[in-house]
Amino acid sequence: MNRRDLLIAPAALAFAAGADAQIDSAPVRILVGAPAGGSTDTLARALAASMGTALGRAVIVENKPGAGGNIAAEAIARAAPDGRMLLMSFTSHAINATLYPTLPFDPVKDFTALTCVATSPSILVAHPSVPAKDMRELIALAKARPGQLNIAIGALGSSLHMAGEAFKMQSGVDIVNIPYQGTSPAVQDLLAGQVQLMFAAVGNVKAHIQAGKLKALGVSSAQRLPAFPYVPAIAEALPGYESSAWFGLFGPARMPAALARKISDAARDALQQPGMRKRLDAADAMAVGNSPEQFSAFVQSEILRWAKVVKFSGARPQ
Incomplete structure (x- = not known):
């Protein structure tokens, strides 16, 4: 290595470290496919406040309602898997897999399941x-x-x-x-x-x-x-009947496992905070906080479960 290389190398390392710091401190955006003020939005905002502390970054909630949550979901499916954009979705994520004849994304393959936040x-x-x-x-x-x-x-x-x-x-x-x-x-x-x-x-x-x-x-x-x-x-009166709405946190597909685990852990830690528990109680919701692997398996089982009910109902998207 010559003298010029010796001078350039530290500068390059410093630039790379600065870039990493910039990425780590960039705000996280949680998209909600429902209007402001509803259950999904309320839970997302409560979760964002606690997650921001755990991640050391600002966590911002943005509402993108429409098409039963599909507009927000599509935005996340197309996002970079860098942890900057997440989705707070709900039961319709599984229902829509059958309700809509075609979707611009795959509800399993195009997402990284992070954790089920709560059921209601x-x-x-x-x-x-x-x-x-x-x-x-x-x-x-x-x-x-x-x-x-x-x-x-x-x-x-x-x-x-x-x-x-x-x-x-x-x-x-x-x-x-x-x-x-x-x-x-x-x-x-x-x-x-x-x-x-x-x-x-x-x-x-x-x-x-x-x-x-x-x-x-x-x-x-x-x-x-x-x-x-x-x-x-x-x-x-009807053995085996159960139907609870659920709210879950997703990222884009192909998120690095370590990054997915870090965000999942931050969300799960947030669910243990007294303030978050209070908000869940006020919304008549129950905290879940399962692992990415458990939530992924749950979502797949929910798609199969609701497919039977959607077909029975004959429902079509409005």
């Missing part, structure tokens, strides 16, 4: 005029009156829609779907008695149940919820 069960509620006080009575009533009961759907193809379809498929009942453009108008019509039944997020109907304006017939989780210990799990 729903609750089947009825207008007080429905003459059934529990799930067994509802199933008997629906079988005695095929096609005469109806159920509100806040969004076609959503996890709440599929919760209802899974119930119908497993119980063999014929209940008519009444689609709405959003959860709020569906809940309002349910309160007014314009529709009879609805699978809803717990937070959207908790106050109405407590006020006696709606009847809680069953929760979609495998066990009863601490918030409603007197409301049976649907599985108590």
